[in-house]
Amino acid sequence: MGTAQKRPREICFDSFKQMALLSMEEICREIFRENHQSIKIKKEPVAVKNLVNIFYTTLRLSNEKGFHTMSLRDLSSASGLSMGALYSYFSSKDELLEMIQKQGRTITRKVLSEHMDPDAPPREKMHTLIRIHLYLTEVMQPWFYFAYMETKNLGKVQRKRSIESELFTERIFNDILREGQEQGVYRNVNCLLTAGAIKALLQDWYVKRWKYSRRQISVEEYAAFLISFIESAVLAENSFDPEGG
Amino acid sequence: MGTAQKRPREICFDSFKQMALLSMEEICREIFRENHQSIKIKKEPVAVKNLVNIFYTTLRLSNEKGFHTMSLRDLSSASGLSMGALYSYFSSKDELLEMIQKQGRTITRKVLSEHMDPDAPPREKMHTLIRIHLYLTEVMQPWFYFAYMETKNLGKVQRKRSIESELFTERIFNDILREGQEQGVYRNVNCLLTAGAIKALLQDWYVKRWKYSRRQISVEEYAAFLISFIESAVLAENSFDPEGG
DNA sequence: AATTAGAAACCGAACGCTCGTTATATTTTA
DNA sequence: TAAAATATAACGAGCGTTCGGTTTCTAATT
Known part of the structure; x- marks a missing residue:
């Protein structure tokens, strides 16, 4: 691009x-x-x-x-x-x-890396990653739900792949949080646990899809909610700024 | 008692x-x-x-x-x-x-209601509910994981029961959040979405048990983290108070 | 344009196996 | 010794898988 x-x-x-x-x-x-x-x-x-x-x-x-x-x-x-x-x-x-x-993992990796800009500031990276992740799982909800539920039926090799894939996303969030902390954008929270929490909140979107459908919550609404929810928890006080940095 | x-x-x-x-x-x-x-x-x-x-x-x-x-x-x-x-x-x-x-639902309902005090202030209720929920799912992790994974294999009647049970906990959090907002303890966030987010974070503890075991994070550490994470997102500014209010 | 040979794609009945379930026989208990 | 509890072996159904036969496509030949 x-x-x-x-x-x-x-x-x-x-x-x-x-x-x-x-x-x-x-x-x-x-x-x-x-x-x-x-x-x-x-x-x-x-x-x-x-x-x-x-x-x-x-x-x-x-x-x-x-x-x-x-x-x-x-x-x-x-x-x-x-x-x-x-x-x-x-x-x-x-x-x-x-x-x-395997097909799903390939698409995921491809789409995520396509949209990530390593030179963007941490806060923008975080926004992008949350949005892209939600959008992707929305478009491919059946696949993500499938992968989530069927992991334990895989062979050892494939199961390991699946777990690696889970931890991969988490590590990206972990890195963004650390980078943000170094720049003073984020406050001093436990990065690993926070990254895990973000992952859990992202997964809820496709695992509990029935709930959000029933309540007529769009993926963009949920994205906006998540970003503000997470930022309330991690932003340093001096970098508060309601509409993007 | x-x-x-x-x-x-x-x-x-x-x-x-x-x-x-x-x-x-x-x-x-x-x-x-x-x-x-x-x-x-x-x-x-x-x-x-x-x-x-x-x-x-x-x-x-x-x-x-x-x-x-x-x-x-x-x-x-x-x-x-x-x-x-x-x-x-x-x-x-x-x-x-x-x-x-059925057995698991019975225990859950029993334990949760035993420990809830309807007259406590919202913030205390929230703390208690988070802790009890985590402790319960820790003690009965195999059951909760089982219930979570096998829901879709149930008959219609039992499946409905299971979904009701899922929404039940969420409703309690929803009520606590509303009550807290009325008393000015919590800020003006979307209660329904927030309650869902809390539920998702609680579920992560028993669904991804392997991850937390591997990282040697105890249930009390996770409880402390969750409470502070959630409160950062929902507490009104004037009710900030690091160690319980 | 019609024919046709051979490859490519598709079909579905049949095989062996394991499953949930049951009827009957055996052992344990009081 | 009678009742209670457990063991065993057999049954039909349905599974994943295979394999020989059939249809459909493609392209060269008339």
Whole structure:
């Protein structure tokens, strides 16, 4: 994006959404290329179309009753693909699980790093990270809920990946808090515990999605609330300033 | 239970623990008496002993790989009871799930209401509720984790119960916040969203138990952190007072 | 434009296994 | 010795997975 141009301080949800939605098909294309030794399908357009179908359907069914409860016969009839066809795209149900998890992690890493500016001041970094994280989990809610709930059903290697991913975000918040403290923007709170708390508040958005839907709270409302809630707890007194620094 | 005696402001974890641990057997005894139409065992001491065994073993196995993944053969060999014996205590695997859920809700309601004083000032209520909630979920971590993860596998009726239970705690915080605002103790934040945030922070303690264990953070440390974190966000400026008000 | 061979994709019945559940037999208790 | 509690083995259902047959697509040939 622009090298010297000034970015708008707060990105809004709609502009984010357009960017992210396009990447679903893209990611499936990448998955196809990476895993084409285990995928029996040769032609890319066919494979990508069906992979998107399989992933979406799996997420939908799993988020109702859990991945383990969803049988491949359920997936077959819901996706319109036969049992045999399904097994052309993965070699076991566990592999399907791992493909979805991996796909989500890839998107997350990609989107977060795209929007982070390492040279921005800590407070702006914090705002951006909270917003991007919320927007991303809003667009991909089914996936995040799925990943959250199915972690413990993974193999050891994949589970470790998942935990690393959890701690990764937390570490970023931890670093921002430390940096802010050094610059005197944030007050002297326990950074590690605070970072964990922020992560928990972000997760609530996609884990308890039903609650916020029922109360008709938009993702932008929740973002604004979180930012003010967190800043009340961490901002140094002299840097109070209601509308962005 | 003194009527006019002044209680200590902050209850500590150890004194809480002793109270709560005793009640496990008690609750199993109650369950036996309530459900003795579906339980085929006649003699109370035998039934209670085995029920405690069954519940503990179920929680242990389920929290490793999920209730649905745990087969009754797993439960049988881990508990030392045969398949036939197990079916003397419940009539189906689903009933076992529901018994455990119900048992936990009963304990939660009992403990919370025992420790709440409706006449205390809002800030004290808030402190107490946070501490009690954390201590309770610490003592009964396996159960809370279980309930949290297995909600979506319940039948409609039980699921509704579970959601009500979730919203119940939130409503209490909501009320405390409102009361505090009326008295000018708390500032003018969005009560509903704040109550939800507090709930999320409390849940993090038992859902991410592994993280806090690894970092060697005690429940009392986390309680102290949470209270100060939350109060920074909601206390009115004139009621700032580092050590309890 | 029609034909057709061969590759690519898809289908669905069948297999072996494990699950929850139950009926019957055996052991323990009082 | 009768009742209470536990053990065992068998049943049908449903699971993940496989595999031989069928359809659909693609492109070269007539």
